[in-house]
Amino acid sequence: MTPISRRAKFTSRITATTALAACLALLLPGTAFAEMGQVRTESREVIITEEGVYEVGEDVESLEVFLEENPEYAPAVEDPDGISTLANTSLPLTHGTLTTSTTNCNSATVRYSKTSGSRLTIRFSIAQVGRLTQTGGIMSIVAGQSRSYSVSLRPIGNVQGRMYVTQQGTTFTNNYISCR
Numbered sequence: 001m002t003p004i005s006r007r008a009k010f011t012s013r014i015t016a017t018t019a020l021a022a023c024l025a026l027l028l029p030g031t032a033f034a035e036m037g038q039v040r041t042e043s044r045e046v047i048i049t050e051e052g053v054y055e056v057g058e059d060v061e062s063l064e065v066f067l068e069e070n071p072e073y074a075p076a077v078e079d080p081d082g083i084s085t086l087a088n089t090s091l092p093l094t095h096g097t098l099t100t101s102t103t104n105c106n107s108a109t110v111r112y113s114k115t116s117g118s119r120l121t122i123r124f125s126i127a128q129v130g131r132l133t134q135t136g137g138i139m140s141i142v143a144g145q146s147r148s149y150s151v152s153l154r155p156i157g158n159v160q161g162r163m164y165v166t167q168q169g170t171t172f173t174n175n176y177i178s179c180r
Helices: 006-036 063-069 071-078
Strands: 039-048 051-057 092-104 105-116 120-128 135-143 146-152 157-164 172-173
Touching: 006 071, 051 157, 063 071, 071 105, 092 157, 105 120, 120 146, 135 146
Parallel strands: none
Antiparallel strands: 039 051, 039 092, 092 105, 105 146, 120 135, 120 157, 157 172
16 A cells, blocks of 8 residues: 655645535525524414404404494503403403514513503413423513513424413413424
């Protein structure tokens, strides 16, 4: 067997290093793009009354159309501080968007952005298939505010954000987000 010269070894190292650097340069932007693409979100704009939950875009066209068809709820939007969610003389209403998002299914956040209506006391939770549901603390929210709850996850099962409204004893959910 012929011995490899020093020059050949040096050239082989340079070639291998250059090839490795070229591969890394090509892979890194692709990796960053793939990670950015792993943020998944599920939102649901809702109008919540004592009679039920109406999903905007599915059950009703908009809050304005809902109020035209149900004028008894207008005071809750016009003067949210003047009406309690447990009021007897006026009907309570809340309007906002419940959003759940995951990043690589390693973390999740559930957020409620309240557009109008009276004060609510809420509690968020995040459910994941194959794991116990993680529940946050009780908090209040008024029109114009957003509240959220975040958790760390294992990328093993689909994720669902939930919001429990104390005054109604009802839990509102988004669809599950796939972690596959």
